[in-house]
Amino acid sequence: SKVTFKITLTSDPRLPFKLSVPESTPFTAVLKFAAEEFKVPAATSAIITNSVFLKHGSELRLIPRDRV
Amino acid sequence: MLKDSLIDSLVNALPTNVHTDLQIPPDHRGQSDTVKGDYKYFHYGCDGQDDRGWGCGYRTVQTLASWLFYNCDLTKGQGMVAPSLPDIQRALVCMGDKPAHFFGSREWIGTFEASLVLDYFYNVPCKIVHVQGGGTDLVQVVGQLREHFERHGSPVMMGGGTDNSSKCVLGVCSGGHGAYLLIADPHYYGAELERTELQRQGWVDWTELSSLDRSSFYNLCMPQAGSMLKTLK
Numbered sequence: 001s002k003v004t005f006k007i008t009l010t011s012d013p014r015l016p017f018k019l020s021v022p023e024s025t026p027f028t029a030v031l032k033f034a035a036e037e038f039k040v041p042a043a044t045s046a047i048i049t050n051s052v053f054l055k056h057g058s059e060l061r062l063i064p065r066d067r068v
Numbered sequence: 069m070l071k072d073s074l075i076d077s078l079v080n081a082l083p084t085n086v087h088t089d090l091q092i093p094p095d096h097r098g099q100s101d102t103v104k105g106d107y108k109y110f111h112y113g114c115d116g117q118d119d120r121g122w123g124c125g126y127r128t129v130q131t132l133a134s135w136l137f138y139n140c141d142l143t144k145g146q147g148m149v150a151p152s153l154p155d156i157q158r159a160l161v162c163m164g165d166k167p168a169h170f171f172g173s174r175e176w177i178g179t180f181e182a183s184l185v186l187d188y189f190y191n192v193p194c195k196i197v198h199v200q201g202g203g204t205d206l207v208q209v210v211g212q213l214r215e216h217f218e219r220h221g222s223p224v225m226m227g228g229g230t231d232n233s234s235k236c237v238l239g240v241c242s243g244g245h246g247a248y249l250l251i252a253d254p255h256y257y258g259a260e261l262e263r264t265e266l267q268r269q270g271w272v273d274w275t276e277l278s279s280l281d282r283s284s285f286y287n288l289c290m291p292q293a294g295s296m297l298k299t300l301k
Binding site for chain 1: 124125128163164165176177178179180181184195196197198200227228229232233234285286287
């Protein structure tokens, strides 16, 4: 079965898009799909959600990674 | 046990709960909220690996991991006080977040990697909070930290976009001129010091929120372990 997320770019929240992936998709793969859609590098991006677990209908935000 | 995993005797020698008895800022108002439960203070070189210049994020992850180890009923990682730096790198490659050449490198990590690693080794989810730079949004963090220490109690990892110094946040309080964060700095390198000496030298200290880089965005990694705390028997 598939799960669907609404993803926005934190730096430009006007342009959300919906991503549907198989339920078993690893978190790191969801990030790669989202980064590809927004044409930002996955290596320097992260996805966060208001809830702790990714679940169907979650709203995700693409944010820049910190490097320390 | 992999030969590059942490050596028990070195970990046992690390200072514990380094924030204890640190004097609160003189202009503080109201209560302070701090970490609850035991943790080990990890810092540059503390396990025999010289990671000066690149390991500060990893060291903060280790401090957070040690808190999970001591305070939680874990379903995974019960035997590991903290992953070593090679363990952390290996895990990130294994998860597909980093390419193979990341293992053995001196590449920095941040709060997002921390959340992946703590979930990987301990099955503990983390919440990442993003504070955009350029404004007064940092103040939002105060309320979120208060709630975190009240509900979950663990240390928090904080990293910035242009502020590349990893911070282990152990507490928050309000003062006359703004809020303070209680921070253990993982950049200390040298022989293990007593808690009082670490505090005297400023490696654990209250830092004014207003002194942080306002142009930098900040991310915070907050382990959500409140429901996993060990019950007193």
